[in-house]
Amino acid sequence: MKKVTILDIAKELDITFSTVARALNDHPAISKNTKEAVKATAERLGYRKNKIASSLRSGKSNIIGVLVPSLDVSFFSSVVHGIESVMNQNGYSILLYQSQESFKKEDKGIETLLNSRVDGIIASVAINREDTRTFEDIVARNIPLAFFDRSLDSIQAPSVTIDDYKGGYMATEHLIQAGYRQIAHITETRNLTIFKERLNGYLDALKDYNLPIREEMIFKGNLSLEFGKTCVKEMTQRKISFDAIFTLEDYTAMGVIQQLKEQQISVPDQVGVIGFANEAFGSLVTPTLSTIDQQTNRMGEEIAKLFINMLKQGDFYKNSPKKIKLEPLLIVRESSLKYVSSTLI
Amino acid sequence: MKKVTILDIAKELDITFSTVARALNDHPAISKNTKEAVKATAERLGYRKNKIASSLRSGKSNIIGVLVPSLDVSFFSSVVHGIESVMNQNGYSILLYQSQESFKKEDKGIETLLNSRVDGIIASVAINREDTRTFEDIVARNIPLAFFDRSLDSIQAPSVTIDDYKGGYMATEHLIQAGYRQIAHITETRNLTIFKERLNGYLDALKDYNLPIREEMIFKGNLSLEFGKTCVKEMTQRKISFDAIFTLEDYTAMGVIQQLKEQQISVPDQVGVIGFANEAFGSLVTPTLSTIDQQTNRMGEEIAKLFINMLKQGDFYKNSPKKIKLEPLLIVRESSLKYVSSTLI
DNA sequence: CTGAAAGCGCTAACAA
DNA sequence: TTGTTAGCGCTTTCAG
Numbered sequence: 109m110k111k112v113t114i115l116d117i118a119k120e121l122d123i124t125f126s127t128v129a130r131a132l133n134d135h136p137a138i139s140k141n142t143k144e145a146v147k148a149t150a151e152r153l154g155y156r157k158n159k160i161a162s163s164l165r166s167g168k169s170n171i172i173g174v175l176v177p178s179l180d181v182s183f184f185s186s187v188v189h190g191i192e193s194v195m196n197q198n199g200y201s202i203l204l205y206q207s208q209e210s211f212k213k214e215d216k217g218i219e220t221l222l223n224s225r226v227d228g229i230i231a232s233v234a235i236n237r238e239d240t241r242t243f244e245d246i247v248a249r250n251i252p253l254a255f256f257d258r259s260l261d262s263i264q265a266p267s268v269t270i271d272d273y274k275g276g277y278m279a280t281e282h283l284i285q286a287g288y289r290q291i292a293h294i295t296e297t298r299n300l301t302i303f304k305e306r307l308n309g310y311l312d313a314l315k316d317y318n319l320p321i322r323e324e325m326i327f328k329g330n331l332s333l334e335f336g337k338t339c340v341k342e343m344t345q346r347k348i349s350f351d352a353i354f355t356l357e358d359y360t361a362m363g364v365i366q367q368l369k370e371q372q373i374s375v376p377d378q379v380g381v382i383g384f385a386n387e388a389f390g391s392l393v394t395p396t397l398s399t400i401d402q403q404t405n406r407m408g409e410e411i412a413k414l415f416i417n418m419l420k421q422g423d424f425y426k427n428s429p430k431k432i433k434l435e436p437l438l439i440v441r442e443s444s445l446k447y448v449s450s451t452l453i
Numbered sequence: 454m455k456k457v458t459i460l461d462i463a464k465e466l467d468i469t470f471s472t473v474a475r476a477l478n479d480h481p482a483i484s485k486n487t488k489e490a491v492k493a494t495a496e497r498l499g500y501r502k503n504k505i506a507s508s509l510r511s512g513k514s515n516i517i518g519v520l521v522p523s524l525d526v527s528f529f530s531s532v533v534h535g536i537e538s539v540m541n542q543n544g545y546s547i548l549l550y551q552s553q554e555s556f557k558k559e560d561k562g563i564e565t566l567l568n569s570r571v572d573g574i575i576a577s578v579a580i581n582r583e584d585t586r587t588f589e590d591i592v593a594r595n596i597p598l599a600f601f602d603r604s605l606d607s608i609q610a611p612s613v614t615i616d617d618y619k620g621g622y623m624a625t626e627h628l629i630q631a632g633y634r635q636i637a638h639i640t641e642t643r644n645l646t647i648f649k650e651r652l653n654g655y656l657d658a659l660k661d662y663n664l665p666i667r668e669e670m671i672f673k674g675n676l677s678l679e680f681g682k683t684c685v686k687e688m689t690q691r692k693i694s695f696d697a698i699f700t701l702e703d704y705t706a707m708g709v710i711q712q713l714k715e716q717q718i719s720v721p722d723q724v725g726v727i728g729f730a731n732e733a734f735g736s737l738v739t740p741t742l743s744t745i746d747q748q749t750n751r752m753g754e755e756i757a758k759l760f761i762n763m764l765k766q767g768d769f770y771k772n773s774p775k776k777i778k779l780e781p782l783l784i785v786r787e788s789s790l791k792y793v794s795s796t797l798i
Numbered sequence: 799c800t801g802a803a804a805g806c807g808c809t810a811a812c813a814a
Numbered sequence: 815t816t817g818t819t820a821g822c823g824c825t826t827t828c829a830g
Contacts, residue, residue: 113823124801129824137799159568160509161823164806169505171548171569178534180750182733185530189523192551201565203516204547206537220546223504224516245499362737388527389734392707405525458807469817474808482815506807509822 112155120149132157163225171201172415173221175231177209183385183404184232187256190408191230198416200227211237218242228252228419230411233260235298252424256411257402258302266418266429268411272302275400275436276309279354279382282398282438284317287446288352288380292325294339294364295356303356306384310354324348331356336363337370344371351379352444358383358390358399365397365443380444386437395442403434410434457500465494477502508570516546517760518566520576522554528730528749529577532601535753536575543761545572556582563587573597573764575756578605580643597769601756602747603647611763611774613756617647620745620781621654624699624727627743627783629662632791633697633725637670639684639709640701648701651729655699669693676701681708682715689716696724697789703728703735703744710742710788725789731782740787748779755779 114132118125123142131138131146149155163169172195176184192202203226205217214234219242221229229246232255243263246253255267283291293310296303307326314321325348329335336355340363343350355361361383368375375381375395383390386401410432418424459477463470468487476483476491494500508514517540521529537547548571550562559579564587566574574591577600588608591598600612628636638655641648652671659666670693674680681700685708688695700706706728713720720726720740728735731746755777763769 111823115823125824126802126826127800129826130800133825139799142799156564156568158509158570158823160505160514160570161806162825164503164505164509164808165823165825167806174549179524179530179537180534182527182530185524185527185533188530188549189525189551192524192549193553196551201569202549204519204533204537204549206534206541208538219501223501224546225503225505387733389737392734392738394739456807460807470807471809471818472816474810475816478809484815487815503807506822507809509824510807510809512822 112150112153113158114155116153117146117149117155120153121145167225169225169227170199171203171224171226173203173205173217173224173226173229173231175205175207175214175217175221175229177207177232177234179204179206182387183257183402186404187232187408187411190405191412192408194409194412194416198412200416207234209235215242218246222246222249222251226251228254228415230254230256230415232256232258235300247425250424252415252418254411254415254418256407258300261301264425264429266414266431268407268414268432268434269302270402270407270436271433272305272436273309273312275384275402276306276354277313278309278436278438279306279384279400280310280313281317282440283352283354283380283382283444284313284319286352286376286380286444288444289319290325290350291319291352291354292327292339292343292348292350293354293356294327294329294336294360296331297328298330306356325350331360333359333363333366336360336365337367338363340364340367340371352381353379354382354384356384358385358387358397361397361399361443362389362393365393365395376443376446380446382444386439390439390441398441398444399439401437401439403437407434457495457498458503459500461498462491462494462500465498466490514570514572515544516548516569516571518548518550518562518569518571518574520550520552520559520562520566520574522577522579523551524549527732528602528747531749532577532753532756535750536757537753539754539757539761543757545761552579554580560587563591567591567594567596571596573599573760575599575601575760577601577603580645592770595769597760597763599756599760599763601752603645606646609770609774611759611776613752613759613777613779614647615747615752615781616778617650617781618654618657620729620747621651621699622658623654623781623783624651624729624745625655625658626662627785628697628699628725628727628789629658629664631697631721631725631789633789634664635670635695636664636697636699637672637684637688637693637695638699638701639672639674639681639705641676642673643675651701670695676705678704678708678711681705681710682712683708685709685712685716697726698724699727700729702730703732703742706742706744706788707734707738710738710740721788721791725791727789731784735784735786743786743789744784746782746784748782752779 114125114128118128131143179185207214211234253265259267295307327339353364383399386399390397390399459470459473463473476488524530552559556579598610604612640652672684698709728744731744735742
């Protein structure tokens with residue numbers, strides 16, 4: 109089966125190929141008859157429009173580059189799911205690139221996407237990014253750029269994030285209101301805005317409720333289940349008394365719970381635990397895990413919608429960028445319900 | 454910043470644009486001097502090769518279409534993760550499309566990918582697919598096609614799947630060897646090869662161990678946690694005696710466990726449970742869930758490698774297609790360890 | 799309502 | 815080692 113072009117259709121019908129092109133694109137100035145004839149023979153010959161050729165000519169590819177750290181993290185795959193769904197409905201395709209949390213690969217990714225002449229880029233930046241030049245370059249070329257979740261403050265691009273500060277505050281406040289007083293927090297060594305914000309929320313909640321902030325109860329490590337265990341062990345060893353732990357994400361919280369169980373400390377009666385991210389397992393474990401939901405699918409849809417609006421503008425960066433902050437949602441489950449828990453179990 | 458082409462570089466250096474093109478592509482017949490000069494000015498002017506133009510001219514896009522049901526299912530996002538990683542290392546980009554389990558969207562997706570002139574398509578077919586015409590079309594056009602996990606037997610394309618029959622057999626055999634004798638199975642109503650294979654494995658294991666096959670212990674429903682609960686309730690109501698359940702996937706298994714707990718039936722002492730898929734939560738729940746691992750990342754890598762080899766051939770479908778079956782891995786955890794469990798808890 | 803013609807930016811065969 | 819030239823298949827302006 110050799111490839112069919114508009115020229116083949118034109119010959120078949122004894123008209124010019126430009127008429128064919130117009131007919132296929134539903135150009136208003138083409139008669140119903142020719143349109144129908146053209147579409148019929150196109151179908152009959154098995155014609156498929158060559159998007160590459162039209163992209164080259166028109167300067168629009170109808171492809172959006174999506175750059176994320178890793179699809180193996182459910183948060184990102186969920187957002188990408190949302191992005192693809194909305195973009196698809198609007199006639200765009202997704203060119204996918206994973207940075208694997210390396211800014212070098214991220215730079216390579218941006219180059220590839222730019223070379224592929226995507227109509228814009230949606231990104232969530234790698235955890236170890238330092239300079240922002242490659243991203244500045246995108247803006248300098250006046251190519252639409254938007255961030256989700258992890259954005260770069262120095263870049264004047266729109267973004268959809270969740271209010272991590274508020275999330276941190278809500279989680280901590282919830283623990284306080286549930287009756288806990290000595291609340292530890294586990295965060296990340298690496299310097300990511302989202303984690304700092306969660307920490308700030310934690311700190312401010314303590315202040316607002318007149319609880320002391322104790323440095324030895326704030327742990328910095330690498331995002332992992334293992335580190336959750338380590339922190340509990342350390343507090344026990346150093347005889348730091350605590351009655352609740354708020355962790356920067358859910359896997360760490362699971363580590364905490366596992367270690368507490370190991371040490372025969374009951375959750376939530378002796379120690380309350382709340383995580384962050386609302387991973388799928390939270391409702392399945394015992395005790396079920398309280399957490400903060402990040403509205404991942406919604407985030408994907410919002411960023412996609414915002415992006416589509418941006419694409420409609422001419423000069424993408426003339427207005428100050430729209431920054432959407434989604435509300436975090438507090439999901440209260442068993443792991444943080446001190447008083448009620450005894451009746452639940 | 455206006456766009457820079459090879460012509461701009463050529464003018465700058467007072468050579469022809471074809472020399473520039475060759476220099477940029479490291480053509481052997483170009484002198485070191487010119488190459489360096491060209492690359493330097495390319496860099497200086499901020500030149501980026503227009504992949505669209507080269508694709509149009511060369512007939513190769515270096516883009517692979519990936520068509521999956523939904524990235525919101527961790528199995529698929531994990532495989533796509535593997536595919537992107539390997540493809541990326543080999544200079545290919547991924548154009549992503551989700552069918553959302555609808556064959557209509559799948560057809561649209563194939564059309565879009567074909568129109569985008571991808572160099573090939575890697576797909577996992579939608580659950581409700583009936584006719585196979587769109588896929589036949591891909592083959593007819595001699596465009597590389599490969600399946601993973603869910604393939605179409607009537608299409609002569611390579612595939613990477615796991616041995617679902619063996620997985621079903623292993624799961625059942627494990628339960629038998631652990632001392633269970635009355636083993637129920639929960640499967641899907643819809644007619645998907647992979648689920649049928651798991652069922653067949655279950656049936657054959659029972660036969661091989663001389664255990665009776667009882668129709669009333671095989672439940673067909675819709676893949677969900679809720680249906681797991683329903684089945685347990687039904688067996689209890691109908692006073693069907695059972696001491697183990699093998700479910701077609703992990704969420705259903707969770708439903709089973711939750712309902713058993715609800716009814717004060719102890720897992721694994723009274724009833725053993727094993728799932729399928731090795732979802733992330735399996736190692737976190739109580740009791741931890743035994744399951745069959747599908748080697749998702751490996752599957753992504755294998756299909757990508759296989760595909761890259763395929764791309765190197767000329768006539769893609771002249772040889773009989775390579776079908777790789779990955780070994781399922783039995784993951785034994787607490788939910789199926791009848792005798793040991795008491796010492797574990 | 800339809801045709802003629804130019805050209806998007808690159809690759810590659812053929813010349814020199 | 816470099817230049818010349820002809821397209822890839824389409825969009826789009828200008829004519830008619």
